[in-house]
Amino acid sequence: MSLAAPAPDPHAPRFRVRPPAHWINDPNGPFRWRGRHHLFYQHNPAAPVHANVHWGHASSADLVHWEHHPIALTPTPGGPDEAGCWSGCVVDDAGTPTAVYTGVDHAHTGLGTICLARAADPDDDRLLRWRPLPTPVVAGPPAGYDVVMFRDPFVFRHAGRRWALVGAGHADGTASVLLYDCDELTEWRFAGVLLDGNDPVAADAFGDKAVGWECPQLYETRGGDHVLVVSLWDGEPCTTGYLTGRLETGEEGELRLAPRTGGRLDHGRDFYAPAVLQEPDRALMWGWSWEARADSAVRQAGWAGVLSAPRVVDVHPDGSLRVTPAPELELLRAPEPFATGPGRVLLPEAYDLIVTARDRTTVTLLRTAERALTIRLAPDAGTVVLDRSGWPRAGAEGSAPITVPLPPGPRLTVRVLVDGSLLELFVEDRAMVTERVYRGPDDVAELVVDGEAEVSGWEQVPPKRG
Secondary structure, three states, X not given: OEOOOOOOOOXXXXXXXXXXXXXXEEEEEEEEEOOEEEEEEEEEOOOOOOOOOEEEEEEEOOOOOEEEOOOOEOOOOOOOOOOOEEEEEEEEEOOEEEEEEEEOOOOOOOEOEEEEEEEOOOOOOOOOOEEEOOOOOEOOOOOOOOEEEEEEEEEEEEOOEEEEEEEEEEOOXXXXXXXXXXXXXXXXXXXXXEEEOOOHHHHHHHOOOOOEEEEEEEEEOOOOOEEEEEEEEOOOOOEEEEEEEXXXXXXXXXXXXXXXXXXXXXXXXXXXXXXXXXXXOOEEEEEEEOOOOOHHHHXXXXXXXXXXXXXXXXXXXXXXXXXXXXXXXXXXXXXXXXXXXXXXXXXXXXXEEEEEEOOOEEEEEEEOOOOEEEEEEEOOOOEEEEEOOOOOOOOOOOOOOEEEEOOOOOOEEEEEEEEOOEEEEEEXXXXXXXXXXXXXXXXXXXXXXXXXXXXXXXXXXXXXXX
16 A cells, blocks of 8 residues: 555645554664665554554655555563564664564563564565564663663664664663663673763753653764764653764773764654664654644544654764755655745645745745744844744643744755645754644645745655656
């Protein structure tokens, strides 16, 4: 079944990864195998609620044609994952794709075990069958560290050796990332704390927003730096952050991250638990976007959650985030643009819009007689403001306008990807904002650009197969 099939719910994204029905949350284990990208995700196959967590699975040869596959991981009755197969990664272990994931039982209280599952047929480019190992490789957190949150393994290679990160939180409220030596994937050795919230750079970048760092991810930049991505867990709201630094080797051969800068990963209110795929020439990232509408509307729709568009991530020379939509997304553009300059034009349900402002400019995307969804660009001040205050929402962060700062200059470019209710805003190549916006029956989706700007817009349509 194609993910681009027409959806009866106008709020349902058509071109982003989500199951045909029911619940999705964290992306897991993005993996390249035999010419295909595989993307797994937390999934409840029975209802649009966060429970009964399995691993769903889709794959693509080009990042735009996604094919659904059977569920990859299912909780094992009486096993270490009987209450859920939680987040993790997928690695190539001597020619066998292997899922490394968090298993939880019915008494987990936030502490998971680290489990493995092997692809049953490594020669299958779609990886349709998986076999879990019966015994965890890590039965729980290390002794002596007062760990009260332990989950989400991420395996990576450095200096010819394999290591793993695990997200953690401690009884005193300190968040951390734990490090394991797992050069032999079935034998893990605790190697200390890669970094914790007491680090001054981390404290300055994140403040006291988290008592646990979930879903740690690490990617290497083209300049040799490493970027640690963490999800800042502290109830609601949940946000994401990054730290740029160098991996240093200690006297005992263990690794530590020496960060030099950091900040908020996504400035929106609807992006969490990103997963990273390190490729030879780039790093790709997907995140989870939850629903921002009433539970009753979610139950009626029969689906909840979607994964973001794939994003290419790196850093600028100063260590700040560099992020752009994956170039493959241009395959979704209609042959002819619907907008080639300023003016008024109705917007489709899915579109790709680029605006370059040379002066202060307001871009309106959605309006009624009383309210408007706008993006305000100020090149001279170095700010972009997404104002959705006319579309109120619940939660601690409410609907206050989101301001993204960046270096002032003579021009400022933003790119907007909208797919149903999912809005993804890219500010230059320096920041991203992910929000869920649900059009009402009286809302008019009309593009109005007020200011001196260059405008290009394309409807997103099912691409032709090559």
